[in-house]
Amino acid sequence: MFKLLATVRHRWVMWLMGWETRLVSPSFQGALLGAIALFLFGAATNAMAGWLYVMSGVLLALMLVAAVLTVRSLGGLSASRSPIPPISVDDLAVVECRITNHARSARSLLQWVDRPPTPLPIASGSIALIPAQGSITIQSQFRAQRRGIHRWPSLTLRSGAPFGLFWRQQPIAAPAKLVVYPRVWPLAQCPIVDWMGEGDAQNAAGDRALRLGTEGLTRSLRPYRWGDSTRLIHWRSSARFGELQVRELETAATGPDLIVALDSAIAWDPEDFEQAVEAAASMYVYASRCYLDPFLWTAATGLVRGRQVVLETLAGTQAGELAEHEPPSRAVLWLTSAVDRVSQLPDRSRWLLWLPPGSELTGSLLGRQAQGRVISRDRPISEQLQAGNHPL
Numbered sequence: 174m175f176k177l178l179a180t181v182r183h184r185w186v187m188w189l190m191g192w193e194t195r196l197v198s199p200s201f202q203g204a205l206l207g208a209i210a211l212f213l214f215g216a217a218t219n220a221m222a223g224w225l226y227v228m229s230g231v232l233l234a235l236m237l238v239a240a241v242l243t244v245r246s247l248g249g250l251s252a253s254r255s256p257i258p259p260i261s262v263d264d265l266a267v268v269e270c271r272i273t274n275h276a277r278s279a280r281s282l283l284q285w286v287d288r289p290p291t292p293l294p295i296a297s298g299s300i301a302l303i304p305a306q307g308s309i310t311i312q313s314q315f316r317a318q319r320r321g322i323h324r325w326p327s328l329t330l331r332s333g334a335p336f337g338l339f340w341r342q343q344p345i346a347a348p349a350k351l352v353v354y355p356r357v358w359p360l361a362q363c364p365i366v367d368w369m370g371e372g373d374a375q376n377a378a379g380d381r382a383l384r385l386g387t388e389g390l391t392r393s394l395r396p397y398r399w400g401d402s403t404r405l406i407h408w409r410s411s412a413r414f415g416e417l418q419v420r421e422l423e424t425a426a427t428g429p430d431l432i433v434a435l436d437s438a439i440a441w442d443p444e445d446f447e448q449a450v451e452a453a454a455s456m457y458v459y460a461s462r463c464y465l466d467p468f469l470w471t472a473a474t475g476l477v478r479g480r481q482v483v484l485e486t487l488a489g490t491q492a493g494e495l496a497e498h499e500p501p502s503r504a505v506l507w508l509t510s511a512v513d514r515v516s517q518l519p520d521r522s523r524w525l526l527w528l529p530p531g532s533e534l535t536g537s538l539l540g541r542q543a544q545g546r547v548i549s550r551d552r553p554i555s556e557q558l559q560a561g562n563h564p565l
Contacts, residue, residue: 193342197240203338239338246334249276252347259352273308284331317353322489324350354484358455358555365523366460394418430465436509438472438496445527446492448554449508454487472496
């Protein structure tokens with residue numbers, strides 16, 4: 174019985190909201206006044222009394238005028254948002270929106286509702302007055318509890334002016350984008366990253382020495398361009414040619430020191446995947462602090478680099494996303510929840526494994542435990558990333 178009443182109430186509210194968006198919906202006072210007008214009209218029909226007709230007519234005319242004015246109270250309004258800077262999980266997001274009144278008359282007694290996608294909270298407030306040809310700025314604040322790239326298209330304005338007999342709401346285009354970065358743990362050490370960084374450096378020592386033998390040598394000369402460093406000017410050639418000549422130097426092209434690869438194309442337990450995203454972000458930032466050249470790989474984006482690009486990529490990645498890129502063919506730091514994919518990694522790779530509930534390590538993986546770590550759900554991920562001796 175209670176479930177049926179709740180369903181009926183929900184459908185009634187949705188029906189009223191639909192009318193409120195398309196035309197208007199009556200408030201309690203408006204519904205009461207309409208009932209009184211109909212009662213007087215019925216009494217006038219039975220009693221054939223002219224004054225009852227007049228009273229019912231006056232009330233109905235008042236309701237008609239109120240409905241028209243309520244619709245017009247939201248005319249001539251537009252909204253624009255200030256860019257929302259990216260934040261991290263648990264940070265305070267500040268969303269600002271500027272509402273402009275283009276009409277020649279003021280707009281008063283308005284409500285606004287901002288409905289971002291879940292899990293972000295709905296914000297609302299009231300506006301006393303927007304002057305004619307003027308504007309005001311509204312602001313909402315909330316703490317983001319989960320990472321993600323959140324977009325929403327509009328801001329909803331609602332008005333019952335001038336008499337409060339009817340309500341009218343109107344969505345106004347005001348696109349918004351909020352990027353919530355994953356949590357980055359401040360790692361004091363991370364043995365698995367340290368080992369991979371040093372291992373790759375030792376592996377590439379011969380190649381780098383060969384490249385460094387030519388690095389810094391003059392490759393060619395070209396005319397000076399605005400913004401070139403004065404230390405690159407070749408003065409002897411400049412005197413000979415009668416114009417400034419700048420040296421172009423040989424540079425060494427090296428590959429990444431570390432690839433943090435998130436196995437995002439497979440199914441994950443939701444909480445495990447959030448932990449893996451936080452681990453990837455934390456290890457990338459730690460590697461950057463250690464003066465390595467780290468990259469991030471996901472199935473949807475491939476290799477990306479740069480702190481802001483990497484964090485935004487991790488903010489938007491989802492478990493089970495479409496695999497548009499093949500995994501790297503060189504050694505990686507592989508984050509996965511699939512036991513069978515660990516055995517397919519290139520040589521000198523390392524791995525972090527989130528075992529699905531009820532799964533156990535296979536015999537082949539038990540022999541490779543020195544090359545990675547199984548993440549426990551009972552300990553904080555930041556503690557596990559910093560645990561262990563160096564090298565693994």
